[in-house]
Amino acid sequence: MRSLVWFRGKDLRVADHGPLTEAVASGELIPLFVLDPFFFDPIRARELPHRMQFLLDSLGSLEARLADLGSRLLVVPGRSVEVVPRLAAEWKVDRVLAHRWVEPLGRERDRRVGEALGRQGVEFQLFEGETLLPPGSVRTGQDRMFRVFTPFARAAGARLDLEPVRSVPSSLPPLPRDIAAMTVSIPSMEDLGLTRNPALQPGGEPHAHSRLQSFIKGPITTYGADRDRMDLPGTSRLSADLKFGTLSVSTVWRAAAGAGQGDSGRRYLTELLWREFSHHLLWEWPELLQQPFRPDFAGFPWQQDEGAWRAWTAGRTGYPVVDAAARQLLAEGFVHNRARMVTASFLTKHLLLDYRLGEAHYLKWLTDGDWAQNSAGWQWSAGCGCDAQPWFRIFNPVTQGLKFDPEGAYVKRWVPELAECPTAFLHEPWRAPNSLRSRFDYPNPIVDHAFARQRFLATARGHLGRTGAGNPV
Ligand SMILES: Cc1cc2nc3c(=O)[nH]c(=O)nc-3n(C[C@H](O)[C@H](O)[C@H](O)COP(=O)(O)OP(=O)(O)OC[C@H]3O[C@@H](n4cnc5c(N)ncnc54)[C@H](O)[C@@H]3O)c2cc1C
Numbered sequence: 476m477r478s479l480v481w482f483r484g485k486d487l488r489v490a491d492h493g494p495l496t497e498a499v500a501s502g503e504l505i506p507l508f509v510l511d512p513f514f515f516d517p518i519r520a521r522e523l524p525h526r527m528q529f530l531l532d533s534l535g536s537l538e539a540r541l542a543d544l545g546s547r548l549l550v551v552p553g554r555s556v557e558v559v560p561r562l563a564a565e566w567k568v569d570r571v572l573a574h575r576w577v578e579p580l581g582r583e584r585d586r587r588v589g590e591a592l593g594r595q596g597v598e599f600q601l602f603e604g605e606t607l608l609p610p611g612s613v614r615t616g617q618d619r620m621f622r623v624f625t626p627f628a629r630a631a632g633a634r635l636d637l638e639p640v641r642s643v644p645s646s647l648p649p650l651p652r653d654i655a656a657m658t659v660s661i662p663s664m665e666d667l668g669l670t671r672n673p674a675l676q677p678g679g680e681p682h683a684h685s686r687l688q689s690f691i692k693g694p695i696t697t698y699g700a701d702r703d704r705m706d707l708p709g710t711s712r713l714s715a716d717l718k719f720g721t722l723s724v725s726t727v728w729r730a731a732a733g734a735g736q737g738d739s740g741r742r743y744l745t746e747l748l749w750r751e752f753s754h755h756l757l758w759e760w761p762e763l764l765q766q767p768f769r770p771d772f773a774g775f776p777w778q779q780d781e782g783a784w785r786a787w788t789a790g791r792t793g794y795p796v797v798d799a800a801a802r803q804l805l806a807e808g809f810v811h812n813r814a815r816m817v818t819a820s821f822l823t824k825h826l827l828l829d830y831r832l833g834e835a836h837y838l839k840w841l842t843d844g845d846w847a848q849n850s851a852g853w854q855w856s857a858g859c860g861c862d863a864q865p866w867f868r869i870f871n872p873v874t875q876g877l878k879f880d881p882e883g884a885y886v887k888r889w890v891p892e893l894a895e896c897p898t899a900f901l902h903e904p905w906r907a908p909n910s911l912r913s914r915f916d917y918p919n920p921i922v923d924h925a926f927a928r929q930r931f932l933a934t935a936r937g938h939l940g941r942t943g944a945g946n947p948v
Pocket residue numbers: 702710711712713714715717718746747749750751753810811812813815816819837841843844845846848849850852853856
């Protein structure tokens with residue numbers, strides 16, 4: 476049996492890799508990665524610089540791991556829908572094995588590849604693994620998708636009966652001798668016209684495992700209390716590893732569940748179920764990437780305000796937590812979850828700008844930028860998404876800062892012009908006495924919180940009243 480194992484950017488590992496394990500158990504193995512211009516054309520790559528850096532790191536690491544184990548990763552440029560069927564025929568493979576993707580883009584690609592392979596008599600087998608449970612398999616008693624997280628989490632938790640994590644094969648069969656291929660090297664950042672950002676997390680399976688170990692030995696013990704603190708390293712920072720599959724989600728689940736840690740451990744597992752919820756949602760409702768989940772939000776009168784958009788993206792709104800988040804994003808390709816919620820609420824509710832603008836900006840700059848989680852996160856924050864989050868909940872950036880960055884360490888790190896601002900005024904520097912304010916060059920708030928709150932509520936009430944399903948308060 477000759478198997479082509481097609482690695483596709485969401486499973487860049489050798490541990491707990493279903494297709495690899497299956498191929499090794501039954502004969503010859505050809506590991507393949509396709510440099511599809513959809514992602515690797517330099518113009519496209521510029522739209523995802525941080526994700527691309529992490530992906531290239533992880534791909535390099537995968538290539539090295541496969542070589543250590545006795546095989547070789549073949550890297551071939553071209554459109555997946557053409558390359559894979561062509562190579563399957565040239566290399567006379569019996570089957571192509573890969574992990575399923577939840578995104579509509581990947582589903583359509585796999586449909587086309589599957590059809591072409593089918594015509595050639597080659598089996599195309601998709602393995603689960605992007606999620607803990609097969610997407611679409613967690614449904615209500617009436618066989619509908621869940622629209623609210625808590626009952627989804629309860630149902631998913633009850634169904635979780637994970638298979639043991641697959642171990643790394645002790646060795647891999649060498650490439651079959653008759654394989655001749657026009658392979659290329661993994662491109663560098665420079666090849667794609669990108670500049671390396673040294674502040675990003677390094678990608679690759681060994682780094683992912685050491686991040687997981689550090690979390691399990693340390694922050695998980697206080698995760699319940701610290702996960703919302705923007706100033707503390709209280710979370711796992713595994714989101715990019717889960718996104719690119721340098722760790723399988725089952726591996727992370729098992730490690731966290733095995734660590735015990737009572738409420739803190741359980742709280743962490745709940746966050747993994749939020750990830751699960753987003754992916755199942757996108758599977759059930761692919762329109763998530765284009766439309767608000769709540770139909771009554773369609774046609775919402777978002778404003779156009781170039782100046783406000785520029786201030787938000789550059790971190791010059793005058794609200795320190797919002798500005799810290801904007802700058803952390805560009806510098807590190809990461810933003811703390813609490814800061815993501817505050818800043819997304821601010822963009823949509825204080826500035827009345829379309830959530831899709833923020834969603835696209837985040838997808839461009841986040842290293843963990845993920846279609847499902849990002850869209851769900853933005854829609855949740857804007858009030859138009861799945862789950863019971865009410866649209867009229869508006870985060871106050873000042874009180875959020877005081878509560879979750881009490882000493883202002885997060886703000887001071889990312890907004891250094893406030894270094895001289897006394898802690899008492901760090902989250903509302905406009906209230907500092909004039910004698911102090913002259914010491915820091917920082918803008919006044921671009922919008923007043925109370926005014927913005929009322930404006931959003933009135934706008935939303937008006938719109939939702941018109942579209943029918945309003946829930947006016
Ligand atoms: C506006 C907005 C946009 C977001 N965009 C993304 C995105 O593109 N990619 C992404 O991975 N996460 C996204 N999230 C969710 C969350 O902010 C990140 O997963 C988290 O901050 C990553 O840090 P961590 O790995 O240290 O998280 P931890 O707190 O350690 O959580 C562990 C894992 O659980 C998952 N998770 C945690 N919180 C959430 C959540 N609210 N929703 C879904 N999954 C969650 C992530 O996979 C995370 O790695 C977004 C949230 C918001 C509000």
